[in-house]
Amino acid sequence: MSYQAHFKVWRGDAVGGGLADFEIAVNEGEVVLDIIHRLQATQAPDLAVRWNCKAGKCGSCSAEINGRPRLLCMTRMSVFGQDETVTVTPLRAFPVVRDLVTDVSFNYAKAREVPAFVPPADLKAGEYRMRQEDVGRSQEFRKCIECFLCQDTCHVVRDHEENKAAFAGPRFLMRVAELDMHPLDAADEMGVDRKRSAQEEHGLGYCNITKCCTEVCPEHIKITDNALIPLKERAVDRKYDPLVWLGNKIRRRGE
């Protein structure tokens, strides 16, 4: 069953732009990306959009649909009423390049600031052995497709450009958590304190756990409950917990 839908799509670049109106055919079973492609094919051949896998696995087609950060390829048209206007805009936390394409290099810069996995000194590649229960927590975070919807929706940087220097964002704090929980990561032995750096270098304290990152994650990773809050608790362990402090004092005396 086909129908004519009303779309508003943001057209423009860094200099300026606005929402353009389109009437476009929608067929049963289609997703928003299909409609954007039909717009390119029939009405706006120069419409810029980033996309790749059309299967919700590459993380390329992130945009905002009716004001909510979503993947264009994973948003079914059937979730909208036939008389509803569908508004598509680029991610609003990052600098716009053109139309629906934004410059997400902020995220790559932040990725480089997280120290990589530190292999154990006594194991060669191919000798890593881990128990499933030990690596399970880190594996959840490996589902991340780096669509950066969590980075886009996080109000710490979305609403405060000036915080971008100090705050890594949920995706990269989750990366710190993934490595800190990794059973074979030997960062501690190499003098890399991931708990300290989460707080002092990656801006963990800016997170006020309002969970928008979790709400928008297309991989349904429990970013807040399983990564950010445990990371905050780990920071509390080393800095604020009186019992841990006392335990460490006693242990050090005994050594």
Place this chain on the structure above:
Amino acid sequence: MTARGVHHASRAAIPARHLRTDRWWLVPAGTAAGLLVFVVYSTWRAFAGDDYYAAPYVSPFYSPCVAENCVPMKGGADWEIFGAWWGLSPALLILIFPLGFRLTCYYYRKAYYRSFWASPPACAVAEPHKKYGGETRFPLILQNVHRYFFYFAVIVALILTYDTALGFRDERGEWGHMGLGTLVLLANIVLIWAYTLSCHSCRHIVGGRLKHFSKHPVRYRLWSWAGKLNSRHALLAWASLVSVMAADLYVYLVASGVFDDPRFF
């Protein structure tokens, strides 16, 4: 003034603060209303200093009772640690602990940051504040004391469990009694424990802080259980908030003589 946030010069030029078309304001408004009801009710009851004991039931707002001006409670948590100089309601001495536990709770933080402070009011809805430092500095850095309040909350929950057990005695102190009040206190303490044990700090302390679960199978099991409860932390936060209010209201109604406690045996 330079444009901020989503209106920053580098971002897509969209005048609206947000383009959400759903009723995004409904959840923060409902949350604010629910929390306000509790704040008003608990303020009234905490300052009332009256009608909190109807043998064998004691209101959870007044237990343990640590001032000398508490009404005598047969075998109850009535300890008079504070002596006679305390002239205000005895609830004020003890409520600070469960209140602190809930104020610093990760779920309630989300709830009131969104509904009262609009930081953010909802996802992808621009917040009204010019500056944002989150929990990096005073006073919000104090949210990290949640761990301390968790330790106190466990003690308070143990005392309320004792109070619930006393609900199985009648007003003369003899065991083998059950009234509607016993069930109300029982439901309340089950929810209080479920909320307390589902706490993120609890989940971390019992096992989350470990690097190798395989070396600590018991703590891994405890962590898994805490995780299952933790996934319902928000629901338990609300359920226990309502139950603690309901338990206090029940005791108040019985103590003030509105009705007699229906007795099963």
